[in-house]
Amino acid sequence: MTAIKGEDYYLIAENKVYRNIETQAPRGEIRDRNGVLLAGSKPSFTVSISQNELNQEGVNETASLLMNILKENQETYIDEFPIVFTENGYAFTYEQKVRDWKIQNNIDLSKNAEESFRTVARNLNDQGIIKINPDDSDLEIQRKINQAGFYPPISISKMEFTEFIKKQEWLLRYRIRQEDITAEEAFKRLKTFHNIDENISDDKARDIMVIKDLLRSKGYFQYEPAVVAMDISKTTVSKIEELSLELPGVSVDVEPIRYYPNGAFASHILGQIGRISSQDEIEKYVTGLGYNRSDMIGKTGIEKHFEDVLRGENGYRRVQVDAFGRLIENIETTQPSAGDTVYLTIDSKLQKVAEESLKKTLETIQVGGIYESQWGNMRLRNNRRVYNKATSGAVVAMDVRTGEILAMASYPDYDPNLFATGISIEDMANLMPANMNDPLAPKPLYNIATMTAVQPGSTFKMITGLAAIENGLDPNYKIKDEGYIELGGRTFGCWLWNVYRQKHGEEDLIGALRDSCNYYFYSISVGYDYSKDKPLPVKMGSQDILEMSKLFGLDNLTGVQIEEISGRVPNPDQKLIETRRSLYFDIYNRMANHFTDITQNSQTYEDRINEIVGWTQENPSRSELMRRMTDLNVKKELVEEITDHVKYSYYTQGNWNQGDTFNLAIGQGAHAYTPIQMANYISAIANDGYLNKVTVVDKIESYDKKQINEIPRESERIPLNNYGNLEYLRRGMIDVSDEGTAKQLFEKFPIKVASKTGTAQKTGTIPEADEEAYLLRHLRDFNLNQARVLERAEELEKESNENLPKHRYIRRAIKDLNPSLTDTQINRFKETYDNFAWFVSYAPHDNPEIAVVSLIFQGGSGGYAGPVARDIMAQYFGLNEEEELLEEDPDSTSDF
Template sequence: MNKRLLNSRFYQILTLVIVLVLILCIRLFVLTVIQHDSWNASADSQNTKEITTEAPRGKILDRYGREIATNRQIFTVTFNVSGLSTEEINTTSYNLVNILEANGDEYVDNFPIVIEAGEYRYSYDDEKAQWLAKQSFSQDMTAEQAFNALRNQYEIDPHVDRYEAAEELQTTYGVYPPINIRSMTYTYDSEKEEFLEKYELDTDLSAQEAFAQLRDKYKISDDLSDDEARKIFRIRDEIKTLGYNKYLSSTIAKDVSNDTVVYVEEMSSEMKGVEIGSETVRYYPNGNTLSHVIGYMGSISDYQYEEYVTEKGYNAKDLIGKDGIEASMESYLKGVDGVKSVRVNSSGDYISTISETDPVAGKNVYLTVDLELQKTAESALAQAIQAVQTGSTFRGEYGSTRMSKFANCGSGAAVAIDVETGDVLAMASYPDYDPNIFAEGITTEDWASVQSTNPRDLLAPTPLYNVATKASVQPGSTFKPVTAVAALQCGLDPSKSIRDTGHVTVGDRTWGCSAWNSYRGTHGWQDMATGIQNSCNYYFYCIATGKDWGTGASLGYDEEISIEKIMEVAQEFGLGQETGIELDETTTPLASAERKMEGTKDSLWSYLYSTAVNYWPTSVTEDEEALRKDIDTIVSWTEENPSRGEIINRIKEQTSVEEDKVETVTDICKYSYFNQAQWTVGDEFNISIGQGDNAYTPLQMANYVATLGNYGVRNQVSIVKGIEGIGETEKDAPYTIDVEKEDMEKVIEGMRRVVKNGTLSGIFAGFPVEVAGKTGTAEKDGYINPTDEVAYVKSHLSSIVSGVSWSDVEAAMKQLMKDDPERYPTENDAVDDALIEASGNKVTQSQIDKYKETYDEFAWVVTMAPADDPKIAVVVMLVQGGISYNAGPVAREIIGKYLDLEGQYEEADFTTKMQ
């Protein structure tokens, strides 16, 4: 029985083994025979890697083919550690850096542990501290607090979310805070954490502890000091960044000397893995010239990763166009990278080359600008601004002019457009920068050099900011030809004379002409030509309303004129609209009753929110939701504009405003906001002369003047002439304004008189051709914030208020920052309210601002030439230029150079249209 059972079990086991072996054989047959090709391909794919060779970037050239952006061939030193031991890598790295240093060549230093005088620090911490200090932020400020402080500083609408706010900071103000918007953490902190994780180190290690562990990990000789060991880690960090891709070479140094090239090639047997290579880098042969048009290169950011790396196949380390033509034409300028397929082993070491394709260069982009004319525009603009700052003489090729002094004039723009085509011939913005500093990745120091000189002053010079396309400001009297055309369309007789009485009084408000405001004079009888020549506000008040305000008589229009009509014509001229240029540009909505109402609501909301501590109890100011609800409630009454008594009752019943502050809040809302929100005849007056809610960029103004010179035919603006191999830029069909050519000539006649006998007569005296033009100035409300508000208050404290000590203010300031870090992230943000609080609310903001400078006026000049058959339109705007006359010499130099250059060169020819 037992024997029989034993035999039975034996055969069962044997059968099972046979079945398993049979299954294994069948599976082996499937894998090695039937699925051989599939598995072989899979194995090849795992052992095959691709190495890309970056394609040369396409050139950027002017309309005549002169190089603006090109590529420069340089020698590089690369290090491939495939097959090398740890000791060999260390020895070769140390020898290599010594050679580079001996020959004066710079080499990579992305290793973030800094050693100075025996002190060990993370460079990330240094950079964060420097950034916070530059913003006047406290060193313990969180990323979210810093971001909110920037929102307040740049007056970003508090209603928009953080992503929209970040976009506005970047696109409008050129501010790129080192903050991850999604997680609200400093990028410096995340980069430090990534560095430590890359080396499998604890993320809480100090810099000295991390360095010591790395020495042990990579067996750095004890004979070397930490400073010497760090040189090795500068190389090793580049190698580590490659991860398991040992078949790739790390670039250790770029643009090395011939001495280094010769040495490495001669000592190749002793320096295993080190090779001399060559590559192209972006090069701008004209330095700062056209910097705002060209733009600059930069690394692919986190938010761009998906678009460029995932979708378009870029290498994560590629540099891309970040601004200007480099950005807008990226898809054409970027070439097709070469690819070398190599076989590697399981450790990632190189074995052999399978195939290789050569890179294909990007396409060349031709601009509409004339490089010589551009240099004239930039030189003239820079000299004019510098002369205005000092009140010295502008000395140009076509004349000299003594400038009136306005020391705060620090920026401006000049734009020249071909009247018949809309092509940009020159576009200058000051201050500018050298895009070469971005060509291989910008340093922290260079990045700081192109930021605002005073982040607390929105008009402070900022090298990266393109004033020509982004500064949307009031145009002043240069807008008056728009009002003239609107009146002509409504039936104004341009020869009809109106007697200037000097001013118009409506209610308790007076609107005066410049002659009246200056010396109680008048311009006498004015028709359209003399009204434009003398820039007579009174004349334009009348034609903008269809009424002679002196006699009360109608001007007899066929169609009623209104602000809506004037804005309709402004829109036809391209004002407040995108021009079509291939660059980022700012557009401000045209003036309207709705825009004024919404603007007033936003201003009231911001005022109440920023001064809430003065009117609400602490229990509300510390409750964000409750405070916002109260402010929303008050702002919602703006359109209704209740009586003073009604507002008092509503504030008491519907909000938590402190009882003794109810009447103060009521009067502020009623008289400073509610009453001002309604559209009045005063708004019509202001709009008609280019003040009020008018706001346009120099580029839009140039397009408008070109349209005037083209007798009402508006072209799409372009700065790209075409792309080599693709063709010429194809534009939208021109738009024609419904106005008779004869009427347009009447407007231009007035502008001719401005140059002959008006404000530009001194500038263009003796000029070889007749020029038509118009001047204008526009005010900027408010005070210039000093770089350091704390220092300002401290130095003027005794003049602002008596009986309050600085220690009182300092104590209140620290308490405000402690109680409400969101609203008071910096001492500069807190000091004014601290002074108000320390004074027992006796001090007002106006008293604090009393010793600050006010803004000088924007200076505008718009011109076209020759006046009888305009070919070029030139617009110049100086920020805080003071008087329009100061902008005139720049326009004169550009027009003069244009006339001298006309017909000298043959333009690039494109036979096909852009696809």
């Protein structure tokens, strides 16, 4: 038989292959330090469709009927079909996603992938979020960008937008090699490909294609069912069962899905999950780790950073398939094992107080109301105004001894359950900022505590004071506050002088911290007593303050196991770079009609603009600068105007000067730190100089509870000349709570708290959500005719090689038609930003255990961020009535 039928038997054997159909393992649990469940898994109904069991002649009818059922019952289904219908007709989602990303990141729409990547990298470097070295490769730059929590949709290896790569792969799936095919042409070709009746509407046709695209995405793995919808209702299950004869190949199974029993609770720590989507994820998880393309993975937070231990081990159903991937026979079944449990350092009761108090604080500030508390009521308004734009904020509570995060809240937040089965377009839209142009617009998905770095204001003054006394300044040396210091034509005033025209009198270090006396810190920052017009007995300069800032970790990541960016200690050299960059963008359009012999659209124009920018560091005299402008053929009548503008608005500001050191000393200027960095800095003051590596994870316990991996607590003592100097900072902060700007907060509080308030300036106008509408609305104020402006804008767009948003051309047209207008004048009808409010604290004063730092966007005054810190401390020290703050959902379990 072998001799006669050997080839036949060989083919049969070759055409029968064993494969495993995976059954999803429940993700490991995430619990707080006391074992309270924060993220688990629950059983849910999942709808799948199997190519192997479909009636191929009636597959379109099956797909259409299934989609009708899902839509009628308002179920969220998996829709990865990349052609959609818009107001402008058919469109590929690939192009839409790239365009949306560019708009969100203020990138010229005409830029290709490489140009866009360079723009993102340059912007993040200029903002101090990442640090790019000259010899960094593209892969190293990408690593730094990703580490900072930014993920440009660009494949570095191919230097192409990942969405465009996915588009090419998708077209090839249907044997379409025409890369420039339009969405409409592709849709019509697929309608024929899938044998969809011409009389069926495009909407119904697309429903069919959604299902058939899911099936086709399986490729050779036809034996694997394609998941269509997850976590469907019992009503939908009943309907599918009722119509089972009309839905061959459609099945409903019980599978685990991620579940967060407390909704939005600790959402920015826990993070979210989602389907594998980006090219980087495909390469890492599918190609590298053997995941299925349809698997859910951690996208942010603990879910992402502990994906390898949370995932668990999938079970499988072993089957026999033929050479075409079609199912022949079921062989055996192996049960899945859940992932390990991650225990966090946060305390759920403390976390709940942090979240509720932060929200209450923001709501009270917005209406200028009274924050009521058993520890003392506080009016959160200025006598002259209400800070109604205080809509976002964050708070961090940290164990000063270990660096453990005890609570961390960011507002607004979001419910990660929305992502557990794939978020809908509508839900995702609701989580986006209402004003994409405003960097301070509320962003529910953004963790302010770790991902936003801003000026610290007066909360930084302990660094300046420590730098001075470490250099030898007697902390008891008194400097008389004379209200303000005149320097280079500018006035640097103490806050008391600026607001009330009053002076603090004589101040030593402790008193200056208590009263937040700017005059004292201005003086010690440069080693000069301006009240006595003589040098201090120690040498001091900006570098001493900068180095002390770095010692306290303000230039580095804290080490927390979720997304974070590193704040930025100012760099004097960076100031010149940023000044040059700002000058370029300012005068590039401003000078479009300033030359006698050239227009804007020429290389010579670009060269002249760069030449003017190149004089920044030199800062020529006014007369020399006017001569150079004349040599560049600037129009005679405009020479004086542009000379004064570039010299006094930019050149004189380009190099680091004494005024910059003054701003540095009081936490203004180019500082930028995150709340979590500030909490670690305050902890180091409280714990006698130990800088901790921050952790939000306590331990990891295996599913069978046989193995526990403790997360090590690490700290390193800051090298100081005299650790006793820290006591002067602590005494100053205690006086802030007892007698200073935080006195009202802690008058009735039974535990002595050390604290410091800070108000950080946020200058500028708030961009409009619709810049085009704003400009057109105010054309009369600019003495311009709308028809003429739009006509000129259209001309500029045709002349330009750029693909910019329409409002950019309208703005150029306005300045063309009325050259006297500056951007500042055009923006004068917009609202201005309010100041950031900071509050830093630790307690008890004599044996510190906990540090709490809060930040309120546009909160107006530092003290307004204080009530949330006081509430957290009251809970931590057991001053509140005990109550059950969180309850576990009885349906949540990992036992399947």
